[in-house]
Amino acid sequence: MPWWRLGRRRQPVVENTSGRAVVHHIIRGRRFLANVPYVLPKDLQEVSRLDFQHYMLRYALRTNYVAPLEHPQAILDVACGTGRWAKEMAQTFPAANVIGLDITPHATDEQQAAQPSNYLFVQGNVLEGLSFADATFDYTHMRLMMAALPLDRWQFVVNEMVRVTRPGGWIELVEGDLLYGVGPAFDQLNQWGIELCKKRGIDLTIGPRVVNFLHETGLEPVYSHRVLIPTGKHGGRLAMMAETDYMAIFASVRGFLVSLGLTTEAEFDRLYQQAQREMHEGQTPWPFYVCYAQRR
Numbered sequence: 001m002p003w004w005r006l007g008r009r010r011q012p013v014v015e016n017t018s019g020r021a022v023v024h025h026i027i028r029g030r031r032f033l034a035n036v037p038y039v040l041p042k043d044l045q046e047v048s049r050l051d052f053q054h055y056m057l058r059y060a061l062r063t064n065y066v067a068p069l070e071h072p073q074a075i076l077d078v079a080c081g082t083g084r085w086a087k088e089m090a091q092t093f094p095a096a097n098v099i100g101l102d103i104t105p106h107a108t109d110e111q112q113a114a115q116p117s118n119y120l121f122v123q124g125n126v127l128e129g130l131s132f133a134d135a136t137f138d139y140t141h142m143r144l145m146m147a148a149l150p151l152d153r154w155q156f157v158v159n160e161m162v163r164v165t166r167p168g169g170w171i172e173l174v175e176g177d178l179l180y181g182v183g184p185a186f187d188q189l190n191q192w193g194i195e196l197c198k199k200r201g202i203d204l205t206i207g208p209r210v211v212n213f214l215h216e217t218g219l220e221p222v223y224s225h226r227v228l229i230p231t232g233k234h235g236g237r238l239a240m241m242a243e244t245d246y247m248a249i250f251a252s253v254r255g256f257l258v259s260l261g262l263t264t265e266a267e268f269d270r271l272y273q274q275a276q277r278e279m280h281e282g283q284t285p286w287p288f289y290v291c292y293a294q295r296r
């Protein structure tokens with residue numbers, strides 16, 4: 001059995017979406033990918049969460065990109081998720097061709113229909129490399145792969161991003177960190193998430209260190225920013241969004257954690273309620289990291 005298959009053996013469901021085979025498992029009502037290490041669900045509920053998270057990050061950063069782009073002609077979004085970011089970039093840069101790459105196509109018909117004409121989805125597994133020629137893109141972007149890339153594959157993926165970027169073009173990575181010290185229940189939920197990821201070789205705490213993978217490519221200088229998103233009842237609208245998003249991430253892996261025997265439904269639900277209160281009453285900022293470098 002491949003190393004990323006976990007827990008009890010389940011019959012995978014093979015579905016055909018846009019002519020491509022998608023293998024997934026249903027675990028307690030949520031749909032998970034079966035053929036990659038990625039631990040978050042891949043279903044309509046997750047589409048909503050990812051879009052919501054995109055709006056939260058755009059609101060927090062006040063932009064969709066930080067690298068000093070001028071007139072990009074070709075943009076790649078690695079692991080584009082719902083494609084929301086990539087489609088907005090296609091609108092921002094109408095002269096650019098924007099490609100969103102992901103292991104599975106977008107989840108809804110609505111998403112496929114509402115595509116700018118300069119946006120294209122390409123299916124691909126980034127762990128097998130990027131199926132583009134060297135120096136194809138002016139800007140290569142990847143966001144929130146902390147729950148998808150095994151620690152020992154990060155450097156390979158970042159090297160691939162550099163390879164497909166043109167000299168003078170930019171590579172940008174955006175990752176989040178965990179929220180530490182919010183309270184005992186919150187810490188326990190984080191810990192289960194860390195353990196779940198560890199079983200697939202994923203280091204869920206990698207966010208603050210992804211900048212090192214850019215340094216390792218030899219590109220200089222590497223620019224890096226930390227963005228703190230407020231949390232807690234006094235943090236305003238952004239904090240409310242952060243609370244909704246973080247708690248939804250916990251909820252999305254509830255069944256997975258239970259199926260692995262890391263917790264029970266009753267224990268999870270009790271700690272979940274407590275963790276929500278801890279986050280609401282606290283004010284620990286949620287760090288995100290944006291780093292970018294120019295290809296020479």
Ligand SMILES: C[S@@+](CC[C@H](N)C(=O)[O-])C[C@H]1O[C@@H](n2cnc3c(N)ncnc32)[C@H](O)[C@@H]1O
Pocket residue numbers: 036037038040042050054078079080081082085101102103104124125126127142143144145148
């Ligand atoms: C947390 S989502 C982030 C999506 C998007 N980058 C965003 O910021 O909204 C992670 C995405 O990575 C994709 N993914 C996971 N493993 C992958 C792989 N090996 N190759 C390509 N995409 C992958 C998932 O399908 C999912 O869409």
